[in-house]
Amino acid sequence: MMYSKFVKPAFDDFILPTKKYADIIIPRGGDNHVAVDLIVQHIRTKLGQHDLCKIYPNLYVIQSTFQIRGMHTLIRDSQTTKHDFVFYADRLIRLVVEHGLGHLPFTEKQVITPTGSVYTGVDFCKRLCGVSVIRSGESMENALRACCKGIKIGKILIHREGDNGQQLIYEKLPTDIADRHVLLLDPILGTGNSAVQAISLLIRKGVPESNIIFLNLISAPQGVHVVCKAFPRIKIVTSEIDIGLNEDFRVVPGMGEFGDRYFGTDDDEQQVVLAPPQ
Amino acid sequence: MEKEIDAVMEAASGVHFSGLRLDGLLSSPSASPRATTAAAAAAASSSPQFDSSSSIQQPFVIGVSGGTASGKTTVCDMIIQQLHDHRVVLVNQDSFYRGLTPEESERVQEYNFDHPDAFDTEQLLDCIEKLKAGQSYQVPVYNFKTHRRRSDTFRQVNASDVIILEGILVFHDPRVRNLMNMKIFVDTDADVRLARRIRRDTVERGRDIDSVLEMYAKFVKPAFDDFVLPSKKYADVIIPRGGENHIAVDLIVQHIRTKLGQHDLCKIYSNVYVIQSTFQIRGMHTLIRDKDISKHDFVFYSDRLIRLVVEHGLGHLPFTEKQVVTPTGSMYTGVDFCKKLCGVSIVRSGESMENALRACCKGIKIGKILIHRDGDNGKQLIYEKLPKDICERHVLLLDPVLATGNSANQAIELLIEKGVPESHIIFLNLISAPEGIHCVCKRFPSLKIVTSEIDVALNEEFRVIPGMGEFGDRYFGTDD
Incomplete structure (x- = not known):
């Protein structure tokens, strides 16, 4: 009754004629x-x-899943507890690190399995080190150590001095860094200025540009442009690319000051001043 | 003029000739194709669709069908152009026209080239099977003027990544159909097709309009109605408007x-996911598969790999949209996790995956299933301890090695008996044998399998090869 009175005529009159607009049936x-x-x-x-990946072939965004998107939702939420922030940031960092390690070179290797069959696989690149940009980058060291036992990790500190420029005030790197592939660690790529300084330092130390893999949790398009234009052979691995920077040069939507939230120094009233070590 | 055409159309809607029934025998056109179809279906069911033990990359076979002048060739050309970096071959059903006998040639006007019997389907089948097996094939060259195959020349078609089989009746024979991974029907309105056909035959082929219309009414239209249109139902995708449809x-x-x-198995089963391989993943596999690796390293690299499989598996859970405000005061549109979740490990090997699951999902409930192998004749479930409300949860079923799939099927059956919907189960493996995937996916098509590598096969002892030996013994150190 219902069908013959309304449903069928409506289908014939209105729905069926729209079929011609379909791209596929x-x-x-x-x-x-x-x-x-x-x-x-x-x-x-x-x-x-x-879109940026189409412009810069060396920019890699890890494949997003609902789980990754869910973890991002948690760490970006200003209401998330410190404990949860650290937990989900760590999980995401682990994925970024694993993805970054996937870009290292390899050599072919055959092994015999316990069933007596031959398995043709690969051998890892052994000459490897991490370099973290103090302070936020240090949050990524644990994940790197969890994947690469006993990996050497160097440090770079770039201090922001007022508006006009940044100054490199500390570096401690493995002496043979020129022979190693470098995983440069910094969870947020904002303007790209400090990243460019850190990368320039690595190149001055003799690391070939193509041996550097820069790992981020979130990256601003401005920073990606700055780094990829200055160093076209460097690889950037990130988990999300954000919309942009605000007038204070902070990434939006972003997740605030990563270091403060990760290390729990964001409820202090005063600005934390990092004394240059040594 | 108009009356004439109408008359011709009318006349043609009755009985018409098929390619092989030119000797005056007017057999019922509806009976003969049905008989062929039934016989062919029987033949198809008796022959295996694929050889699971073959390790060669199987080509992707696409069938493109549709009425005359529907835009099949344009669609094929566009596909080939856009796939320029892959090896693609086009096989046209027209190449498999049977040559006409002298008597048939004499009455060529009455020969129906649009009838299924006008094609040598056996040879077409042989061609696609050979190409699918990675061999090259000498495709006959048909001369449309003499209506005979040229005896002096063949077109050599080499094995490729993609095989496109194009023709008005490529979906007619079930045996040919079953070789296709994707079936596309190009659907263009009959008036548009006729207009194109008239233009093509008069302008390009110099025929007069009356003969074109007569031909259309006598053979093309009835064959379309009787054979082409009914085969549309087998299509996976229907493309309206043909070649103009870029999307x-x-x-x-x-x-x-x-x-x-x-x-290959992911092409057959859309619910099988292999995590994207990198050299790092391959390197970790090389280590855990090596029989000489230390127990410590085996556990370390297994754990790293398992963590990746678990993270990938969690990515298949459902979600709801959620908006949050970031510390910069901006809005971030993200998602909220599925909270109703639990793990179920198959004792003993599956327990090696619990740590990684707990590391990702704090305080997750984990149930256990123990399936004990009792001699050769069958398996026995001897223990299960599952969350009471498991039927409301998404279940991550943990077992690092999928071999025959028998114990997996028993575990999955148990979960379904407990009320877990099949589509709520994600089965996580480190390595999977093709036999196990066939076994599980055929039985439970809505279940998802996430694995890090698919191995070659099982050996005669039903162990995965190359494999990594007895996972539980190596992981828990009970192998010496």
């Missing part, structure tokens, strides 16, 4: 796994690639 | 690209 609806798979893959491809 | 072609090309980068 999926027969059999939800049971058609091939078609659903096709559409999902397509959307994923379209979503997956940030 | 549809783009969609298909992206899909093929993704599939080409995937393991």
Whole structure:
């Protein structure tokens, strides 16, 4: 009754004629796994690639899943407890580090498995070190150590002095750093100024540009432009690219001052002054 | 003039000739194709669709069908152009026209080239099977003037990443159909197709309009109605408007690209996910598979790999949208996790994955299932301890090695008996044998499998090869 009175005429008059505007037609609806798979893959491809990745082939954004997006939602929320912030930041950093390690070179290696079969695999690159940009970058050291036992980790401190420029005031790097692949650690890439200074220092120490992998948790497009233009052969691995910088040069939407939130120094009234060590 | 055409159309809606029934035998056109189809279906069910033990990369086979002048060729050309960095071959069903006998040639006007019997389907089948197996094939060259195959020349088609099979009746025979990974039907309105056909045949081929219309009414239209249109129901995707539809072609090309980068089993089962391999992952696999690795290193690298599998698996959980305010005062549109979640480990090996799961999901409930192998004849479940409200939770089922799939199936069956919907189960593996994937995915098509590598096969003792030996013994140090 209902069907013949309303549903069918409405279908014939209004719905069916709109079929001609469809880009594709999926027969059999939800049971058609091939078609659903096709559409999902397509959307994923379209979503997956940030515009910047099309410009800079050495920029890698780790494949987003709802889990990664959920972790980002937590660490970006200003109401998240310090404990949760550290927990989810650590999980995300671990994923960024694993992804970054995937860009290291390799050599082929064959091994015999306990079943007596040959497995053709690869051997890791052994000449490796981490360099963290103090203070935020140090939050990424644990994840790096968890993946690479006994890895050497150097440090660089760049101090912001007023508005006009930044000054490198401390560095302690492995003496043989020129022979190593370097994982440069800094969770936030903002303007890119301090990153450029840190990378310049590494290059002065003899590290080839192409041997540097810069690991971020979030990156601002401005910083990506600055770093990738200055050092086109460096690789950047990040988990999300944000919208931009605000007038205070802070990443938006961002997650605030990462170091303060991670190390729990954000409820202090006064600005924490880092005394240059040594 | 108009009356004439109408008359011709009318006349043609009755019985018409098929390619092989030119000897005056007017057999019922509806009976003969059905008989062929039934026989072919029987043949198809008796022959295996693929050889799971073959380790070669199987080509991706696409069928493109549609009525005459629907834009099939344009769609194929666009696909080929956009897939320029892959090896793509086009096989046209027209190449498999049977040559006409002298008697048939004499009455060529009455020969129906649009009938399924006009094609040598056996040979077409042989061609696609050979190409699919990675061999090259000598495709016949058909001469449309003499209506015979040229005996002096062949077109050599080499094995490729993608095989496109194009033709009006490529979905007609179930055996040919079953070889296709994707079936596309190009759907263009009959009037548009006829207009194109008239233009093509008069302008390009110099025929007069009456003969074109007569031909259309006598053979093309009835064959479309009887054979082409009914085969539309087998299509996975219907492309309206043919070659002008760039979005549809783009969609298909992206899909093929993704599939080409995937393991063969992922092409067959869309719910199998292999985590993206990097040299680091491959390096970790090399270490844990090496029989000479220390126990300490085995555990360390297994744990790292398991953590990646768990993180990937968690990425398949559902979500709800959530907006938060960041410390900079901006709005961030993100997602909220699925909270109703639990792990279930298959004792003993699966327990090695619990730490990684706990490291990612604080305080997660973890149930256990123990399946004890009792001699050769079957398996016995001897222990299970699961959260009471498991039917309301998404379940991450943990077992690092998927071999035959028998114990996995028992565990999954148990979960389903407890009320967990099949689609709420994510099965996490470190390595999976193709046999196990077939076994689990055929039985539980809505379940998701996430694994870090798919191995070659099982050996005669049902152990995964190359594999990594007895995982539990190596991980828990009970192998010496």
